[in-house]
Amino acid sequence: MFVREMSREECQGVVAAGDLARLACCRGGQPYIVPITYAHSGKAFYFFSMPGQKIDWMRSNPKVSLQISEFASNRRWKSVVVTGTYRELPAQGCGNERLHAWSLLQKKANWWEPGGLKPVPQEISGASAHIFFCVEMDEMTGRAACAGEQ
Numbered sequence: 719m720f721v722r723e724m725s726r727e728e729c730q731g732v733v734a735a736g737d738l739a740r741l742a743c744c745r746g747g748q749p750y751i752v753p754i755t756y757a758h759s760g761k762a763f764y765f766f767s768m769p770g771q772k773i774d775w776m777r778s779n780p781k782v783s784l785q786i787s788e789f790a791s792n793r794r795w796k797s798v799v800v801t802g803t804y805r806e807l808p809a810q811g812c813g814n815e816r817l818h819a820w821s822l823l824q825k826k827a828n829w830w831e832p833g834g835l836k837p838v839p840q841e842i843s844g845a846s847a848h849i850f851f852c853v854e855m856d857e858m859t860g861r862a863a864c865a866g867e868q
């Protein structure tokens with residue numbers, strides 16, 4: 719097996735084919751990572767969520783990382799790492815981009831359910847708690863493992 723760098727086009731292929739990212743954020747020196755469904759357009763990754771720890775943390779420190787992979791076997795995989803910046807898409811003042819995020823996400827199967835459900839009942843409030851947010855990509859790198867020798 720050998721590991722090689724992936725081209726930007728190959729990285730974009732993995733991102734375009736995928737639905738699930740690991741989203742890492744950090745507050746007070748403590749990293750936090752969760753799996754999350756994404757949609758992608760140009761330099762923007764779009765997400766849907768309810769309020770909670772990751773949203774609180776990204777509001778206080780908007781620098782985040784994403785990891786997206788294609789895993790065929792221990793010896794054949796592709797992994798893309800994106801660094802970027804969290805930006806919320808509020809219902810007021812962000813109309814078109816929020817709608818764009820929704821229109822891309824709703825093409826994914828079961829896109830809202832994992833982000834819309836919590837293990838404990840949530841307080842019912844007058845305002846919609848649904849959050850759409852974007853990670854604006856700064857950098858993207860990729861590595862691939864292949865069977866055989868280089």
Ligand SMILES: Cc1cc2nc3c(=O)[nH]c(=O)nc-3n(C[C@H](O)[C@H](O)[C@H](O)COP(=O)(O)OP(=O)(O)OC[C@H]3O[C@@H](n4cnc5c(N)ncnc54)[C@H](O)[C@@H]3O)c2cc1C
Nearest residue numbers: 752753754755766767768769770771772773829832833836
């Ligand atoms: C396949 C898949 C797709 C998902 N898609 C989405 C999505 O599109 N949008 C979305 O918001 N969420 C999605 N989730 C759920 C996501 O991983 C988080 O569990 C969820 O967003 C709650 O995160 P939070 O920071 O708001 O946690 P909170 O509800 O605030 O809870 C924080 C506490 O719960 C623990 N915790 C939270 N999530 C997890 C977890 N996944 N595993 C173990 N411990 C956890 C934390 O360590 C912390 O102690 C998806 C999960 C999976 C497996």
